[in-house]
Amino acid sequence: MPHGQAKAASAHAEGQQHPIKLYLVVWGWLFILSACSYLVDYVGLQGYLRWSLILLFMILKAGLIVAVFMHMAWERLAFAYAIILPPVLVLVFVAMMVFESDYTLLSRTLFFGAAP
Structure with missing residues (x-):
C-alpha cells in the first residue's frame, strides 16, 4: 500500500479532528443568535416582523448546528x-x-x- 493511501486509511480510522477554536466560535455565534432572539421579545416587537426575526434566528442556529456539530459542512x-x-x-x-x-x-x- 503506497504511503498516501496508508496515511488516508489511518486518518479515516482515527476520525477527523477539528480545532477547538471552531467549536468555540460556533458556540459564540449560537449565544449571540439566542440573545438576539430573546431581544426580539424583550423589545416588544409585534406582528410579522417579530415572527420573521424569530424564524430567521432559529434557521441560522439550526444551520450552524447542522453544518458544524453534525459535520454536514464536510460531507x-x-x-x-x-x-x-x-x-x-x-x-x-x-x-x-x-x-x-x-x-x-x-x-x-x-x-x-x-x-x-
Whole structure:
C-alpha cells in the first residue's frame, strides 16, 4: 500500500479532528443568535416582523448546528443537498399555500360578501 493511501486509511480510522477554536466560535455565534432572539421579545416587537426575526434566528442556529456539530459542512455536496433540499422545498410550498389562501379568502369575500 503506497504511503498516501496508508496515511488516508489511518486518518479515516482515527476520525477527523477539528480545532477547538471552531467549536468555540460556533458556540459564540449560537449565544449571540439566542440573545438576539430573546431581544426580539424583550423589545416588544409585534406582528410579522417579530415572527420573521424569530424564524430567521432559529434557521441560522439550526444551520450552524447542522453544518458544524453534525459535520454536514464536510460531507459531499450531493449528500448535503439530499438532507437540506426537502425542508427548503417544504417551506417554499408552505409559502405558496399562504399566498393562495390569501387569494382564496379575498375572492370569497368579494363574490360571496362578508359574513353576517
